[in-house]
Amino acid sequence: MQRTQEMTSVQPDWETFHALPESEKIPFFSRDGRMYDCLFAQQLNRNLLEHLFKVADRLRDVTQQKAGADHVSSLLSDKRAMLYFAQPSTRTFMSFLNACHIMGLKTSEIRDTSTSSEVKGETPEDTVRTFSSYVDMIIMRHPAPGFVEKTAWLMNRTGRPVPVLNGGSGKDQHPTQALLDVYTLYRSFNGDLDNKRIVMVGDLKRGRTVRSLSYLMRNYKNPSLVYVSPKEFRMEADILEFLRRNNIKHEETEDFRGALSGADAVYMTRIQDEHDKNGESKGVDYSPFYFKKEHLGLIKKSCVIMHPLPRRHEIEVAVDDDPRAMYWRQERNGMWARAALISYVFGVDERI
């Protein structure tokens, strides 16, 4: 997994590199034609997605039996991962941690940066490099946009790089959430993701998951995207422009009920008021965008209801019992998809 000296020596400085379009950065985060660091959703093309889904399916299957689980957890028993979560996220943290445990990695945790040496005036770059010296992989969540990518970029320039997986970086990227969302669609539709009508509901302006999902649907044939939101939280222009450029059918509406009937999937999201600057969420009536028990009669028998969780009131608890409620399984899918990703990055995916 060594990069050639040439490759690293010609790299531009960080600011210049960071400003490149994602597609141009992909090779830098690859080794031997394989993704090495997982940083942004654009790295997940259709081939890779479907490969990871098959690995994840196989992992679930094999680990049903103890002998299979023990085999899987022997594959990376010599590896150690560091989960560096500078931003609270128990859900993503636990999902990754248990994915590591499934694969047999030993784990170290940074969940509270106040106990870190950062208090002694060390730069974040030095801190990360320090932690990387003890482990074989870093799984990182950080509130500063671009910080996770910068970590991977820095690591790749040292003599001892380790792969970096992005567990959520600022508002910009959370590729494994996108991975698990598409994996959930894949399982719900028996592997056939073409010609699907995906209805995304809620705070589309500030929701990271709906943005990534929109990008990834480009990988499939003839998708149709419906954006349902209060007018204050409409999908951002860059995504709409991306869809137009790629000839992906899409529409925007405030009519939640009306959007339900043709949906293959309804992707609910909560209001992201932690990103409020002046309490702008308070003036918005979000309740017309809640999925209630009464709406179950409006969706197709094959339609699935998704949510990245945590939820507040966007989905009534009574909906949980409906077989089309997929969000709890979606959460569990995340653990398996992440385990598949880890196995892939270390190159043991074919041995499962």
Next chain:
Amino acid sequence: MQRTQEMTSVQPDWETFHALPESEKIPFFSRDGRMYDCLFAQQLNRNLLEHLFKVADRLRDVTQQKAGADHVSSLLSDKRAMLYFAQPSTRTFMSFLNACHIMGLKTSEIRDTSTSSEVKGETPEDTVRTFSSYVDMIIMRHPAPGFVEKTAWLMNRTGRPVPVLNGGSGKDQHPTQALLDVYTLYRSFNGDLDNKRIVMVGDLKRGRTVRSLSYLMRNYKNPSLVYVSPKEFRMEADILEFLRRNNIKHEETEDFRGALSGADAVYMTRIQDEHDKNGESKGVDYSPFYFKKEHLGLIKKSCVIMHPLPRRHEIEVAVDDDPRAMYWRQERNGMWARAALISYVFGVDERI
């Protein structure tokens, strides 16, 4: 370990269920005639207690040798446990954590709920269900009375339940503390717990451990219970009523010295001033209820001194060196009893 659909579908709502007497709830938390969730001391009958004690004894014995320890930690190597401690308790936490490690489970920890997604407005029920999706067992401590039981109740109604072990729930239940207390008596008396005189000392009104221990002594023949406390902290009426109903000999006294001579066990407890409402502990002179070095001459050679720990001044440090001081071993017994419980819940107890 699947419950039949019938069984769950006829369950009443939570409030109705929770109000049932413990004895009626036991079947709901069982599978195939075996305890599935461990929630309250009433689930621990004499047969189960003695079975768990034998398993614990065997665990200690087998793990003395490395080959035995490796065998034991292979039995549940495919399982993952979540320790969800919403209330600080390093002692119980560490005891359970190391019990898991003895049995070979991989562990995830929630010890600080402020880092949890709860901050995003999720209900506690959703939070717990989320965590359960990644693991095979939940070990939980929670300050809200009934919360642990509710978690188990909720889990049992989902399509993917996992066993729940109660690591302390409000003031009401802490069944594994009761388990380790009786296990300590069992080891101290070579397995014969009949005809024992147990002297319990201290804040009996608010001490959870002395309540559970009183209940569990019903499992044995002809026990005799002596409650020694300042008058402000006498044992509660419900326990006294329980003892009368079950014809269990008992007496109350303020005379600590006088109670010592006939004791088979002296169970010391500390003042529970964290439960004070108006600083009522401050007005009480607790010092007549301290076990001092001078008291060692007053107890039988075979008498054991116990304490659930942590202690303040209830037992003088100089007492620690006496062979009858059992509290440090009692603490270690807790780890083994919990390991035995975990092995039992997963059905590998016979393979140790």
Next chain:
Amino acid sequence: MQRTQEMTSVQPDWETFHALPESEKIPFFSRDGRMYDCLFAQQLNRNLLEHLFKVADRLRDVTQQKAGADHVSSLLSDKRAMLYFAQPSTRTFMSFLNACHIMGLKTSEIRDTSTSSEVKGETPEDTVRTFSSYVDMIIMRHPAPGFVEKTAWLMNRTGRPVPVLNGGSGKDQHPTQALLDVYTLYRSFNGDLDNKRIVMVGDLKRGRTVRSLSYLMRNYKNPSLVYVSPKEFRMEADILEFLRRNNIKHEETEDFRGALSGADAVYMTRIQDEHDKNGESKGVDYSPFYFKKEHLGLIKKSCVIMHPLPRRHEIEVAVDDDPRAMYWRQERNGMWARAALISYVFGVDERI
């Protein structure tokens, strides 16, 4: 590993014991001629140091292959360690934690004493004894000088001692930092540590690492120590006195540039302003003691640049790319040296 009853029964009380010179305490912390607790740098004589370095080298070598790593992590698979860090130190914590994982120990963590039962009024001695009951080793960092040694002293007097490794105790002792520093010199000089000129730079008055390193150089032939510091932070008199007594060449200077040319190693340290009593660090110009890129031309080709990290501005980031910059490798050396130490304490060092 049992101490004889005689040995413990004749021990003096803690105050008397603690006041003994380190050399007289060494036997108390040994078993069968082998260090049992690792508490102060004086325990690390030349023979032991070189043995541990060879073990560390072998560990690195053997674990390159998965089969070797799996073998190593099987050696102590029946052991459990507790990392009790009452003082934040993510670096030392992570280094020890991953050293445990390399050796296959299961680990429990106390990193935030506010979640501990200490809040219930327990003494620190009881708390530590509690934790020790669940594990086979304690790795401890504590802000109170002497506390780690006292813990080991107490443990040795109980019926169930476990080895204690000092991960930093107040300002006084941090023996594994000294261990890794000398190990780094050992690797840098191909095992030959005689006749070396070591230049130590910075806040020598309050830096623990430069004190320990000075002590340990006594183990080697004809060392020459150069202390470079602002006059406010000169090396303490006790060390200078120690060097005189042992006929170790040394000099003090404020001329950083001048000291560089003859150096075999330049050991940089940061200003320890967390030990300021009245902001005395603020009045000191530390910048003449920074290692900048321009200084690379002044040192020998074979000279190594070290730093215990974290750094602030003592070493310019541009220096990192120079092959003589050893501090990142030094950090990683710490993990291997600690793994070697753990293997030694448990007596499996010969089986690696």
